């Protein structure tokens with residue numbers, strides 16, 4: 001038996017396919033969806049807990065990779081340091097989950113940790129080192 005929290009990323013060509021359904025039906029896996037969203041470019045992500053018999057689990061992951069779904073482990077926690085933040089907004093355009101976002105009309109950057117899927121995209125774009133990942 002294996003149980004892991006993972007992030008699945010879907011390209012726009014995959015979001016309308018019944019991929020989660022096949023994981024359950026064809027590989028007898030148990031799925032607990034924790035977060036899911038589709039961005040304006042029609043790319044989607046799902047954060048889920050996936051569990052099942054280890055052979056089925058591995059076959060299920062192989063299926064995901066073969067159809068083009070990117071599978072990543074969910075690890076760590078993102079911490080945003082508002083005092084270091086320069087309010088440049090760069091991270092908000094890369095954050096796929098809307099966890100780092102800008103309010104209008106004040107154009108202030110905020111962080112909602114409950115939406116974060118720990119993809120670490122913000123780490124790459126933040127020159128001020130205002131975001132960090134903690135394990």
Ligand code: SF4
Nearest residue numbers: 085086088089091126
């Ligand atoms: S990229 Fe860094 S400095 Fe810019 S808004 Fe995001 S957290 Fe703040």
Ligand code: SF4
Nearest residue numbers: 095116117119120122
């Ligand atoms: S790691 Fe950063 S870019 Fe990724 S979802 Fe969390 S806040 Fe957004």
